[in-house]
Amino acid sequence: MIAILKQSASDEAVGHIVSWIEKKGLKTDVSRGENETIIGLVGDTTKIDPFLLESMDVVERVQRVSEPFKRANRKFHPEDSVIDCGHGVKIGGDQFQVIAGPCSVEGENLIRIARRVKAAGATMLRGGAYKPRTSPYAYQGMGPAGLDLLCEASAELDMPIVTEIMDPRDVQVFLDKKIDVMQIGARNAQNFPLLKEVGKTKTPILLKRGMSGTVDELLMAAEYIMSEGNDNVILCERGIRTFETRTRNTFDLNAVPVLHHLSHLPVVADPSHATGYTRYVEPMALAATACGANGLEIEVHDDPSHAWSDGAQALTPDQFDDTMHRIRAIREVVCQETVQE
Amino acid sequence: MIAILKQSASDEAVGHIVSWIEKKGLKTDVSRGENETIIGLVGDTTKIDPFLLESMDVVERVQRVSEPFKRANRKFHPEDSVIDCGHGVKIGGDQFQVIAGPCSVEGENLIRIARRVKAAGATMLRGGAYKPRTSPYAYQGMGPAGLDLLCEASAELDMPIVTEIMDPRDVQVFLDKKIDVMQIGARNAQNFPLLKEVGKTKTPILLKRGMSGTVDELLMAAEYIMSEGNDNVILCERGIRTFETRTRNTFDLNAVPVLHHLSHLPVVADPSHATGYTRYVEPMALAATACGANGLEIEVHDDPSHAWSDGAQALTPDQFDDTMHRIRAIREVVCQETVQE
Amino acid sequence: MIAILKQSASDEAVGHIVSWIEKKGLKTDVSRGENETIIGLVGDTTKIDPFLLESMDVVERVQRVSEPFKRANRKFHPEDSVIDCGHGVKIGGDQFQVIAGPCSVEGENLIRIARRVKAAGATMLRGGAYKPRTSPYAYQGMGPAGLDLLCEASAELDMPIVTEIMDPRDVQVFLDKKIDVMQIGARNAQNFPLLKEVGKTKTPILLKRGMSGTVDELLMAAEYIMSEGNDNVILCERGIRTFETRTRNTFDLNAVPVLHHLSHLPVVADPSHATGYTRYVEPMALAATACGANGLEIEVHDDPSHAWSDGAQALTPDQFDDTMHRIRAIREVVCQETVQE
Amino acid sequence: MIAILKQSASDEAVGHIVSWIEKKGLKTDVSRGENETIIGLVGDTTKIDPFLLESMDVVERVQRVSEPFKRANRKFHPEDSVIDCGHGVKIGGDQFQVIAGPCSVEGENLIRIARRVKAAGATMLRGGAYKPRTSPYAYQGMGPAGLDLLCEASAELDMPIVTEIMDPRDVQVFLDKKIDVMQIGARNAQNFPLLKEVGKTKTPILLKRGMSGTVDELLMAAEYIMSEGNDNVILCERGIRTFETRTRNTFDLNAVPVLHHLSHLPVVADPSHATGYTRYVEPMALAATACGANGLEIEVHDDPSHAWSDGAQALTPDQFDDTMHRIRAIREVVCQETVQE
Incomplete structure (x- = not known):
């Protein structure tokens, strides 16, 4: 799962989201480009509600990378x-x-x-x-x-x-x-x-x-x-x-x-x-x-x-x-x- | 429920459908107009599958008159x-x-x-x-x-x-x-x-x-x-x-x-x-x-x-x-x- | 087109609808069954708006009998x-x-x-x-x-x-x-x-x-x-x-x-x-x-x-x-x- | 616009996509995480067909970051x-x-x-x-x-x-x-x-x-x-x-x-x-x-x-x-x- 943050996201806000994700037991992979900041979520993303993540103030979009089905995949x-x-x-x-x-x-x-x-x-x-x-x-x-x-x-x-x-x-x-x-x-x-x-x-x-x-x-x-x-x-x-x-x-x-x-x-x-x-x-x-x-x-x-x-x-x-x-x-x-x- | 028959429906075909309906325990009310023949189904129409009736050769359309929900109605x-x-x-x-x-x-x-x-x-x-x-x-x-x-x-x-x-x-x-x-x-x-x-x-x-x-x-x-x-x-x-x-x-x-x-x-x-x-x-x-x-x-x-x-x-x-x-x-x-x- | 009237439709109401339809240049074919009254509309039904007919007080349902497309039919x-x-x-x-x-x-x-x-x-x-x-x-x-x-x-x-x-x-x-x-x-x-x-x-x-x-x-x-x-x-x-x-x-x-x-x-x-x-x-x-x-x-x-x-x-x-x-x-x-x- | 690449994407494949994007007049912002590689597209992304980008072999998903409407936004x-x-x-x-x-x-x-x-x-x-x-x-x-x-x-x-x-x-x-x-x-x-x-x-x-x-x-x-x-x-x-x-x-x-x-x-x-x-x-x-x-x-x-x-x-x-x-x-x-x- 990838969270794309708003351009306006402050370092503090990024830190806040990262710690929220890590408290759920996942790792993060943050890359700050010139034009956007992207947080990659690594681990069991079934613990994260993408709608909730997307509803946060500094988040622009959330995108699943892998399908949520495993055994059928x-x-x-x-x-x-x-x-x-x-x-x-x-x-x-x-x-x-x-x-x-x-x-x-x-x-x-x-x-x-x-x-x-x-x-x-x-x-x-x-x-x-x-x-x-x-x-x-x-x-x-x-x-x-x-x-x-x-x-x-x-x-x-x-x-x-x-x-x-x-x-x-x-x-x-x-x-x-x-x-x-x-x-x-x-x-x-x-x-x-x-x-x-x-x-x-x-x-x-x-x-x-x-x-x-x-x-x-x-x-x-x-x-x-x-x-x-x-x-x-x-x-x-x-x-x-x-x-x-x-x-x-x-x-x-x-x-x-x-x-x-x-x-x-x-x-x-x-x-x-x-x-x-x-x-x-x-x-x-x-x-x-x-x-x-x-x-x-x-x-x-x-x-x-x-x-x-x-x-x-x-x-x-x-x-x-x-x-x-x-x-x-x-x-x-x-x-x-x-x-x- | 109303069955509207094709213009081409013969008397025999009408009789066949009427008896099929009556065998299911309903009464019928047939009216032959100049331009169409209509069979009204009287009684417990929940016994009739409207898709099936409509699939019959001489039937043009089937139309429910009353809603199938009774107690909620x-x-x-x-x-x-x-x-x-x-x-x-x-x-x-x-x-x-x-x-x-x-x-x-x-x-x-x-x-x-x-x-x-x-x-x-x-x-x-x-x-x-x-x-x-x-x-x-x-x-x-x-x-x-x-x-x-x-x-x-x-x-x-x-x-x-x-x-x-x-x-x-x-x-x-x-x-x-x-x-x-x-x-x-x-x-x-x-x-x-x-x-x-x-x-x-x-x-x-x-x-x-x-x-x-x-x-x-x-x-x-x-x-x-x-x-x-x-x-x-x-x-x-x-x-x-x-x-x-x-x-x-x-x-x-x-x-x-x-x-x-x-x-x-x-x-x-x-x-x-x-x-x-x-x-x-x-x-x-x-x-x-x-x-x-x-x-x-x-x-x-x-x-x-x-x-x-x-x-x-x-x-x-x-x-x-x-x-x-x-x-x-x-x-x-x-x-x-x-x-x- | 067929208009199925409510059981409660009075003779006067039926007459009112029939004359409304006939003013549009169509003929009607009324059949009063024990359980429902049906008006068949004969003629150029493209002049009739079925939504409008259905919105009338005494009308229960309206049903097209023939498709509105002619040359493609x-x-x-x-x-x-x-x-x-x-x-x-x-x-x-x-x-x-x-x-x-x-x-x-x-x-x-x-x-x-x-x-x-x-x-x-x-x-x-x-x-x-x-x-x-x-x-x-x-x-x-x-x-x-x-x-x-x-x-x-x-x-x-x-x-x-x-x-x-x-x-x-x-x-x-x-x-x-x-x-x-x-x-x-x-x-x-x-x-x-x-x-x-x-x-x-x-x-x-x-x-x-x-x-x-x-x-x-x-x-x-x-x-x-x-x-x-x-x-x-x-x-x-x-x-x-x-x-x-x-x-x-x-x-x-x-x-x-x-x-x-x-x-x-x-x-x-x-x-x-x-x-x-x-x-x-x-x-x-x-x-x-x-x-x-x-x-x-x-x-x-x-x-x-x-x-x-x-x-x-x-x-x-x-x-x-x-x-x-x-x-x-x-x-x-x-x-x-x-x-x- | 963000392109999320497959884990299996080789450096060569990444280079190929980057040059394809840059030929369209956009800049790119590549970040290779441990678990995924993401390419950020910077510039006039209306020149890029997201369906086409997503259809490329090494691309997993494409995600718009900004809406395609500007004046109405x-x-x-x-x-x-x-x-x-x-x-x-x-x-x-x-x-x-x-x-x-x-x-x-x-x-x-x-x-x-x-x-x-x-x-x-x-x-x-x-x-x-x-x-x-x-x-x-x-x-x-x-x-x-x-x-x-x-x-x-x-x-x-x-x-x-x-x-x-x-x-x-x-x-x-x-x-x-x-x-x-x-x-x-x-x-x-x-x-x-x-x-x-x-x-x-x-x-x-x-x-x-x-x-x-x-x-x-x-x-x-x-x-x-x-x-x-x-x-x-x-x-x-x-x-x-x-x-x-x-x-x-x-x-x-x-x-x-x-x-x-x-x-x-x-x-x-x-x-x-x-x-x-x-x-x-x-x-x-x-x-x-x-x-x-x-x-x-x-x-x-x-x-x-x-x-x-x-x-x-x-x-x-x-x-x-x-x-x-x-x-x-x-x-x-x-x-x-x-x-x-």
């Missing part, structure tokens, strides 16, 4: 992380996976849908047993019975399952049922007790970006999980909130190469939530593949008009077949190109 | 709610209250600050014992010991306390310690398990708007609490996230009269978080008072440069004295005017 | 428009084109860069002679001399040029010099006098989306041009402004399939401005191609560190060679797939 | 600017003015409305003769005939008029008719040819913030006008575009004290456009007054339901009477308080 871990999701499925680096299934687990149709998405080439099964809904009057999910249906499908098809957890009190149930991947949804992207609790497990976590979450905040949320000991974090871009209303969210695909630049963690993209409409899912799935995502999460339902949630953005199994065909073709180009370089 | 509760926060302090209607204190409970300075804010005219004491911090490496709060310090201050000064709860597992502790008002922070504005859990108590809840939360989502979060039986909800505007970076957040003061128009619940504004800089707190506190807020939440610290969190936006007790003087003068104008009409 | 023009940019280059439908060149025309290096981008496969040459700069102290462009350099390059290489126009007073100069495509930049996306003036020509217009422009506003800007008689409009997504700061703008690639759904006009994407950093240009160019853009606009400079503007986002000619190779491979997949269906 | 002009709008009306410092009138000049009702707003205490008259409308099919304004009506009202009532200019070709007409204050609307906030053209006059300019314009961009737009020689710039906050849809725009009142902090120019607020609904205009007018605006711009119409534009946000003359009464009472508090300090 590519600087300290240059190679891509590859995460083992169970059933032989790995994601990250050159391992690309498609996670598909219904928005909500609804009953027996789960296994029917699961068979279709597996046949089409999906390697992981998604389905929500606990549903975060804007309205308390909307369907809230099947709960533990839904988890059981997922586990049955997983066993029959030998594929890992991904399902959302919303409450730190549910972690034990997810562990007992051996859920392969726990998903943290956009609304819980800064639910720190939940992040810490899943951080105490070794289960892979699919961590979605918050609706107004910056890339840095997503990485800090990953840091919460990793700082508790769980390095198995998969990041997920699922659209952010902007002024545009023609789609449910604004798909920030820039975040895919940005996250790859900043972090070693795998990055998945969710074109279903990021668009909100079936007709836009395929083109945006292809776009996400083309810009280097390590995987996709796509909602599939065999009867979207009767889905219990989010039917408007679900592909039918037939549509999913077609889309997978095209995803594979794009993925092939991306891989070839990487190899050629 | 002024239509069904025209008079202002007044909420009893304990120690004789009520908020809402013409009862205006100022909540003040440090961002974090840090130790013995709490009672010193508390005495000062009470002397200046604050009627409720704030202070965080559990702190949501973007970084896992930042100070996370004193926990239960912090609650105890708040309770001691409350007892000595006979004023209610407001303090943040982040984890549904902590509700019992807050109840045991008889915390007067539980605050739900911006990051938990859609933490539905937490909202439900505090909804099962009768403790007043100060509910902050999420960083990217719409006014409607804030009211739906209130609805989560109220639908569990707790009607004591105080709404709080604390700034939203936009592209502007000169302030920490963008203070959406429009939300104050909008919330009064839509809901009977009291509305408080937080100029400290909404600006992020001490120098802007007073003018924005006055603005919030002038546009009709039922109260303010303001951070005060007796040594901001050593505050453990958010010192950049804290007023000193002396600054707070001045600010309270001006808030009262503005409030007097607002009240007079209301009376004169 | 796919409903009235189902086939894709293909626009002839001169020199035998057409864009739209299955005609895909890459526009490349430096941000600013700077001098003799233009022709060197132009030769390289043509050799790499670009079919149109870009370069700014008039530059919109946030600071009045920044380089403002070469002006007419820059246009001359572009024309020389165009003649030598037999390729159309695209260059920005900012001032309605410059249209005649652009016509005199026979500029192939006039670009309207993001900052002028609602500069209506300029839109009207270029609408009076027959020159193709590359129309960029405003920084905070919705998809609908982009289409209304196209409508301004088309309503004056110039149907040769190419839409361009170039990133919108959001809270994310790791990239210069947020690339809203969702807009590509959304614009194709709503309009028949060609859609181009600009990954250079949408990301702001060279390292993200290639992945996002591939993404834009994969989701169906009809073309790309990419900044190329042979010495980015000495470029007069926007060097941070320019590819070198060597990087552009590689990127073009990959764009072609992705484009091939997209085309095959379209054919297979 | 309070640092170089500590006292408030007071601008003479003619007819004895001054704005800025402790001179507070209310600008009121219809959105559009429509005909003879202008003088009726003008008499009412003057009687209520408004000191400047607004009205649009040239209207920027999203749709080319919407009413575009009366043009020169509207200017004449404004001039007649101005002469009769001896009050300055404020009216929007959209096209640089119209400046001469505005000068010929001796328009007191030319307004630049939000859509033209970065229409640089227009800003330069009005900068060549001495007429006061009411400059509105763009819909997605930052505070810094507003000040840079002012800089465009001032750099041409016209220092008579009045800044106007009129709401920005965010995700919230319950109001037409989000009123960023934080910008009022922020602009006062950064600049000496007067700051006006427009609660009519910032809310979009009559019922929110009064509370937000009071809020803007309370946080220190130097003036307000408010739309008033004697028959809002027949206004040619923006009737939904107009006050009637009776409502305006009441609102002015309250604005004066709030203003009195703000002034007393300032004096007391």
Whole structure:
């Protein structure tokens, strides 16, 4: 961290700030140029509130030099992380996976849908047993019975399952049922007790970006999980909130190469939530593949008009077949190109 | 809810949609004009996903007629709610209250600050014992010991306390310690398990708007609490996230009269978080008072440069004295005017 | 347009609104259901301000049924428009084109860069002679001399040029010099006098989306041009402004399939401005191609560190060679797939 | 401007950057600390593109130290600017003015409305003769005939008029008719040819913030006008575009004290456009007054339901009477308080 002082800063004022910083246990590195005085802060700068430092009278600007995320940072871990999701499925680096299934687990149709998405080439099964809904009057999910249906499908098809957890009190149930991947949804992207609790497990976590979450905040949320000991974090871009209303969210695909630049963690993209409409899912799935995502999460339902949630953005199994065909073709180009370089 | 069909919709297609809606337990009210066919949905429309309905082939647009929030809705509760926060302090209607204190409970300075804010005219004491911090490496709060310090201050000064709860597992502790008002922070504005859990108590809840939360989502979060039986909800505007970076957040003061128009619940504004800089707190506190807020939440610290969190936006007790003087003068104008009409 | 009235609306109030609407020259279509009264407005609804209608006492909501853009609307023009940019280059439908060149025309290096981008496969040459700069102290462009350099390059290489126009007073100069495509930049996306003036020509217009422009506003800007008689409009997504700061703008690639759904006009994407950093240009160019853009606009400079503007986002000619190779491979997949269906 | 280099930067790399900067005519001030190397750029940093510098391999971050706006900057002009709008009306410092009138000049009702707003205490008259409308099919304004009506009202009532200019070709007409204050609307906030053209006059300019314009961009737009020689710039906050849809725009009142902090120019607020609904205009007018605006711009119409534009946000003359009464009472508090300090 660097503090740039005002030209008018007196020696006394500089001394005052230096001693304030050093009392916090950091060292300082002062350089007085002709035109500005700069204090470099050396040590654990997480102890310093940059807003506070900037609010001091003689400080003109404060600038972070290093990112506040450490374990998620590519600087300290240059190679891509590859995460083992169970059933032989790995994601990250050159391992690309498609996670598909219904928005909500609804009953027996789960296994029917699961068979279709597996046949089409999906390697992981998604389905929500606990549903975060804007309205308390909307369907809230099947709960533990839904988890059981997922586990049955997983066993029959030998594929890992991904399902959302919303409450730190549910972690034990997810562990007992051996859920392969726990998903943290956009609304819980800064639910720190939940992040810490899943951080105490070794289960892979699919961590979605918050609706107004910056890339840095997503990485800090990953840091919460990793700082508790769980390095198995998969990041997920699922659209952010902007002024545009023609789609449910604004798909920030820039975040895919940005996250790859900043972090070693795998990055998945969710074109279903990021668009909100079936007709836009395929083109945006292809776009996400083309810009280097390590995987996709796509909602599939065999009867979207009767889905219990989010039917408007679900592909039918037939549509999913077609889309997978095209995803594979794009993925092939991306891989070839990487190899050629 | 109204579904407007495409001009091209055949009688058969209309019949198909009507039966789909009626299977969900609603009645329909079809009117075929020369230029459009409109289906009115009568009954519990929370069972219908408007995105799904809109995604159907023959549907042009779907429009809600009534708001999805019921208990928070002024239509069904025209008079202002007044909420009893304990120690004789009520908020809402013409009862205006100022909540003040440090961002974090840090130790013995709490009672010193508390005495000062009470002397200046604050009627409720704030202070965080559990702190949501973007970084896992930042100070996370004193926990239960912090609650105890708040309770001691409350007892000595006979004023209610407001303090943040982040984890549904902590509700019992807050109840045991008889915390007067539980605050739900911006990051938990859609933490539905937490909202439900505090909804099962009768403790007043100060509910902050999420960083990217719409006014409607804030009211739906209130609805989560109220639908569990707790009607004591105080709404709080604390700034939203936009592209502007000169302030920490963008203070959406429009939300104050909008919330009064839509809901009977009291509305408080937080100029400290909404600006992020001490120098802007007073003018924005006055603005919030002038546009009709039922109260303010303001951070005060007796040594901001050593505050453990958010010192950049804290007023000193002396600054707070001045600010309270001006808030009262503005409030007097607002009240007079209301009376004169 | 549909006006949904409040349940409490009296017959008299309904009559009052109906006569107000009819005085504006529209017909009405009133249907009184048990639960709501709906007035359909038939005729030229551009004469009605929906905000004003909604502000009336007995009106609950107003909903547009048809889009306010007519000439740009796919409903009235189902086939894709293909626009002839001169020199035998057409864009739209299955005609895909890459526009490349430096941000600013700077001098003799233009022709060197132009030769390289043509050799790499670009079919149109870009370069700014008039530059919109946030600071009045920044380089403002070469002006007419820059246009001359572009024309020389165009003649030598037999390729159309695209260059920005900012001032309605410059249209005649652009016509005199026979500029192939006039670009309207993001900052002028609602500069209506300029839109009207270029609408009076027959020159193709590359129309960029405003920084905070919705998809609908982009289409209304196209409508301004088309309503004056110039149907040769190419839409361009170039990133919108959001809270994310790791990239210069947020690339809203969702807009590509959304614009194709709503309009028949060609859609181009600009990954250079949408990301702001060279390292993200290639992945996002591939993404834009994969989701169906009809073309790309990419900044190329042979010495980015000495470029007069926007060097941070320019590819070198060597990087552009590689990127073009990959764009072609992705484009091939997209085309095959379209054919297979 | 400060460039913070990567730890790994070699002496050679540092030398390379230093010489690159010096070739641009700036001096450098290099300080190599143990943990980072910092280059201070001394001189006219407007010649340096910070994005480009940051994109260089060995550069970690670039940070502006001084704002890019000079003439608008309070640092170089500590006292408030007071601008003479003619007819004895001054704005800025402790001179507070209310600008009121219809959105559009429509005909003879202008003088009726003008008499009412003057009687209520408004000191400047607004009205649009040239209207920027999203749709080319919407009413575009009366043009020169509207200017004449404004001039007649101005002469009769001896009050300055404020009216929007959209096209640089119209400046001469505005000068010929001796328009007191030319307004630049939000859509033209970065229409640089227009800003330069009005900068060549001495007429006061009411400059509105763009819909997605930052505070810094507003000040840079002012800089465009001032750099041409016209220092008579009045800044106007009129709401920005965010995700919230319950109001037409989000009123960023934080910008009022922020602009006062950064600049000496007067700051006006427009609660009519910032809310979009009559019922929110009064509370937000009071809020803007309370946080220190130097003036307000408010739309008033004697028959809002027949206004040619923006009737939904107009006050009637009776409502305006009441609102002015309250604005004066709030203003009195703000002034007393300032004096007391």
